[in-house]
Amino acid sequence: xxxxxxxxxQYLHTxxxxxxAMGVTVVSADEDGVRLAxxxxxxxxxxxxxxxxxAATLAILSAWTLVHIQLNAASIPSRIVIQRGDVDYLxxxxxxxxxxxxxxEPERWGRFLRALRRRxxxxxxxxxxxxxxxxxxxxxxxxxxxxxxxx
Numbered sequence: 001x002x003x004x005x006x007x008x009x010q011y012l013h014t015x016x017x018x019x020x021a022m023g024v025t026v027v028s029a030d031e032d033g034v035r036l037a038x039x040x041x042x043x044x045x046x047x048x049x050x051x052x053x054x055a056a057t058l059a060i061l062s063a064w065t066l067v068h069i070q071l072n073a074a075s076i077p078s079r080i081v082i083q084r085g086d087v088d089y090l091x092x093x094x095x096x097x098x099x100x101x102x103x104x105e106p107e108r109w110g111r112f113l114r115a116l117r118r119r120x121x122x123x124x125x126x127x128x129x130x131x132x133x134x135x136x137x138x139x140x141x142x143x144x145x146x147x148x149x150x151x
Contacts, residue, residue: 003029003069012065019061022054026065033102034066040095050093055130059140060085062099063126067144070103074113078146083123085142093132099140101128112146120148 005026013020023042027035036058043054060082071078103109104126115122123145130138 005029008065008069012061016061018057022057024058024061027098029065029069031103033100034062034069035098035100036062036065037096037098040093040097043097047092048094050097050132052087052089055089055093055097055099055138056085056087056140058097058099059087059101059128059130059138060142062101062128063140063142063144066101066103066126067124067146070109071116071146076113076116076146077149078116079149080144080146083143083145085140087130087138087140089130089138091132091135091137093130093137095132097130097132097137099128099130101126116146116148122146 008029009026012024021042023039025037027037038058040050043050045051064080064082067080112122112124123143125141125143128140129136
């Protein structure tokens, strides 16, 4: 799967405006998963660490983006929404940070696609890690729902 990172980043900034305000960049989007990054300054809180909402947003976005590009690659026009999300914050983020959502196992992704094609709606649970200063600073788990839509 080949993804134009610049076009994907522009898509996020246009269709999800908070990504622009946060300074989100697409680091990678390939068969391994999606890695997004954000700079420290626009995401700082009163304690001089990354605001928890910014960290959660980046994790949510990494998983949403993975579903988005995978469904585009499968030529399935869909609306994607997060149904539920939980973040465990393990360490404060004191600088630039990333979120990485790995691609799910082929069997699980296949079940998701079959359900979407058959019922016009499917759900998948994805995990992502929040990374900063060379360590895992948080773990995210979210349930995403895709609904088939007209192109």
